Amino acid sequence: MTTAAVVTAAGSGTRLGADVPKALVHIEGRALVAWAVSRVLQIADAVVVTAPASHLDAFREAVDGAARVVAGGATRQESVAAGLTALALDDDDVVLIHDAARAFQDLSVMAATVRAVEAGADGAVPVVPVTDTLVAAPAADGGLGAPLDRATLRAVQTPQTFRGRVALDAHRSTGVDATDDASLARELGYRIVAVDGHEWGFKVTRPSDLILAAAIAPQVEAS
Ligand code: C5P
Helix, strand or coil: CCEEEEEECCCCCHHHCCCCCHHHCEECCEEHHHHHHHHHCCCCCEEEEEECHHHHHHHHHHHCCCCEEEECCCCHHHHHHHHHHHHCCCCCCEEEEEEHHHCCCCHHHHHHHHHHHHCCCCEEEEEEECCCCEECCCCCCCCCCCEECHHHCEEECCCEEEEHHHHHHHHHCCCCCCCCHHHHHHHCCCCEEEEECCHHHCCCCCHHHHHHHHHHHHHHHHC
């Protein structure tokens, strides 16, 4: 049994406004994908990175042999499926599926997801409380949407970690459409548990996130 990981990095990152794919943007002198891979490698024995097909060489250079790089797909779901195929998982392996955009996730969170699966869960996902007041989207006339009770809600982070057979089954199943891996597996009836996430597990998405990333990178490096 091994612990392996897919680092998804095939997104374009249009919301970031960079002229390269998001995962190639440098934070404190290292590409985001290199940060993600080096951290995941402290938990997993083997890592596959899914990259935009147009930039495979640049990603291979960025990870410098630390991970295999394969082409992702048009959606995150397709990219993860490509990564899982490349890993050639055994049913009993444990696999972390991690967004390169969450490169700074705390290692104890990653380890907690693995422990939960080793303890018998089919999958484990980090979640954090929601800090904003939330309402439904505005009506067509601009009217404010109804309030949502944030105490009942959580924001989902990565890594989302599964037994190999569970990840493979979730991504093999057609007709299930979900924006994350745990929702796919949960939809199929697998027991997915939540573990506490961490503020470092935020997703680098918008330009101001780069400032936050640069500010916390030295602390992350030292942790
Ligand atoms: O678009 P979003 O920020 O939600 O993407 C989450 C993660 O999924 C990112 O790390 C991104 O690189 C990855 N992704 C991917 N393939 C896609 C789209 C997104 O690997 N086609």
